[in-house]
Amino acid sequence: MTQAPTPTADTVRRLVRTLLKDAGNDTSGPDVRPVSEGGEHCTWWVGTRHVLRLAPDREAAARQRRELRLRDLVRPHLPVAVPTSVAHGEWSPGLTYTLDTLVPGGTAEEHDVSAIGEADLAGFLTGLRAVPARQAETLGVPRAAPRSLEALRRMAVPAARTLGTAEEFDPARLAQLTPPGAAQLAAQAGTAVLVHHHLKGEHLVVSADGRVRGVLDWTGVVLGDPAEDIAGLALAVGSGAAVRAATLAGYGARPCLRGLWLARCDSVIRLAERIEGRDDSSLELLQTQLQRAWEAILLERVTELREDG
Template identity: 80%
Template sequence: MTQPPTPTADTVRRLVRSLLPESADGAGGPDVRPVTEGRTHTWWVGTRHVLRLAPDREATLRRRRELRLRDLVRPHLPVAVPASVAHGDWAPGLAYTLDAKLPGGTADEHDVSAVGEADLAGLLTGVRAVPVRQAETLGVPRSAPRSLEALRRMAVQAAQRLAAADEFDAARLLQLTPPGAAQLAAQPGTAVLTHHGLTGDHVVVSPDGRVRGILDWTEAALGDPAEDIAGLAVAVGSPAAVRAATLAGYGARPCLRGLWLARCDTVTRLADHLEGRTAGSLTLLRSQLRRAWEPILLERVTELKEE
């Protein structure tokens, strides 16, 4: 099997010169730099563009689908979705998209205000309004709901390992009992379009706390709306995520399901990282754990009425 090429700064500059001739002014050529150190497939281009390079054929399919999906979701959302300035192949069979940069920082950098929570409610309302059949026509896959009980069991074991490392109080997971997890199982017939990749660096937030845009729709799926509530709990904190979901019309069951998906995920991810099974930022994983475990008013998982 042929090894996919690794993009370099020279690779990116040559591509950018062909796409943005005006950027070639100056002896050094266009200003390009990786968005994150160690990630060579996403690059800032000056101050106004971001270039994303697919590393393999599977990512290429997702990139090309994303271009069509962004056009589909854009009319339904009160927040911005990136617009493509150019797209094509940067290497044989490997796609790129050059997008206009959305102004603002990330949810990891700025807190979301009360008005920003209303923006997030509009996001959840908007993706739910996208016709499932149209999304399927674009090739958006279906994703089966995850078993909260299976996640709970994994998280209980992970929490014990974190407790031994003095990272987490394992007793906090006792709030979610097996009957409670069963009550919070996904309900049949609730599949909607979900972003399915909401993280702090995918939520664009302005310094005043408004949510200005949502990035990276490559993981979008038709499935459990609680996954996006869980993503927001990790990105902006559980109270803000649950308030936004409630404003969007979601009841106690999906809100609590999203809350516990986030809590189980963050416990397990932090334990895996500390044991050397995953890479990433330890500081960020600890912050995500803290956000997901912020207390909310809807903590009870018993006596839920059928919705």
Template identity: 75%
Template sequence: MTQAPTPTADTVRRLVRSLLKESTGRNTGEDGGPDVHPVGEGHEHTWWVGTQQVLRLAPDRDASARRRRELRLRDLVRPHVPVTVPVSVAHGDWAPGLAYTLDTVVPGGTADEHDVSAVGEADLAGLLGGLRAVPVRQAEALGVPRTAPRSLDALRRMAVQAAERLAAADEFDATRLHLTPPGAAQLAAQHGTAVLTHHGLTGEHVVVSADGRVRGVLDWTEAALGDPAEDIAGLAVAVGSPAAVRAATLAGYGPRPCLRGLWLARCDTVLRLAGDLEGRAPGSLPLLRSRLRRAWEPILLERVTEFKDDDDEPPR
């Protein structure tokens, strides 16, 4: 397999100049065009173009296929959700077989920078409800893959071991991971509940304004048809468990998927922090600690909920 080129500032400038020439009919010259720079360390395939646009370069052919699918998926999702879905102003190949998209910037900060307000929680509820309203067959026709629900009990077992290692490092109280095998079994994904999920609702992908409103959701390349609890889990890590569960409840989800999402998030954050500390998954320790703290914020729902065998989810 041919090694993909590493994008450089010169690569990006040449691409931007060619796009400007196509759109304006004018040659900007070697020094013309807007300023370009990477969005941050570890994001060498994502570049700011001036202050109003962001250029995303696919690093391989698989990512290219997801990037091209994302263009069609965003058009499908946009009418169903109350938050901004990015708009592409140009797309094509930046190297043979490798796609790019030039998107308009969605103004605002990230959920890692701003807290979500009560009105912002309503925005998130609209997002979750809107995703559930997207016709599954239409998403499937675009090539959106189906993903099987994860085993919460298997995740729990791995998280228990990781929690003990974190406790030994004085990073976490392992007794907080009190999810039992019967409890995990009760929170298994229900049959027939697959919906379109963003499947990547990290703090950096949720755009939040200074007043706490959710203004947009970025990067739809990992979207999948599957367990709605995955997006509830993503929001628990991004904006905190109480806000995530309140948003999911407003969207019409019952206690089971809310608590399933909560425990997916809690186990995931324990595993990620333990992996980082042990050098298996290098990352930002402060950010991982912050995400763990958000996911483990207490919520009233887990104290008052008792499941019965005939618990039903709201109709879709």
């Protein structure tokens, strides 16, 4: 198998100059710099108005091609911005790129989401549900089976003990989710919708006043369990904001609580893996996500789960 080339500043600079030349720009082009210092340098800032994303392998290239079509499909349904590609093609044989417009704003890791921002998130969840599943499948969006909350709970139990030993978490808190409770919060048949599936804080563009202005990274979209996006929001903006947004979007107690507990179990497992040296993610970020997911919310006092309308 041929080794895929590693993107370098020279690679990016030559590509950007070609794109600018094609656009009739006679300058030498804007500065380019990687979005992050580590990793494979697959995402680059291009000046102050664009982001260049390079697919590192053929699987990523296939996802990127699908993403370009998918963003056009979802854009009319959403109240927040979706990046627009101003140029796309191949930066190496079989490996794609897209030069996207920069959606202005910070991230949910930098700015708190306001009450109006929660309404933006509600509109986002409502818009995803409105996207026709058949059209998404035509573009190649896969279906994903819902995760077993009981299986996740069983994985979280020893992870919680690890966190207890490290004085990061009280394992007794996980006892709130019993096996019967996990079974009651199992995903229901016929509820699959378009799911972003990658709602991290870094993928939510948030303005200084707390409005959610855009959502980035549409490569992991599936047709599946809407509770996964509620869980993603719980980790990104906190359980309270996530559940309020989902409730505004028309989701009932069951998917909201299911999303809450998916996030809680995930946060315990991920932080335990980090402490045990099996995950190299930011320790501070994982600790913050644990705190967000375990925020107490009023909905937890509901004793009878209502079926969604």
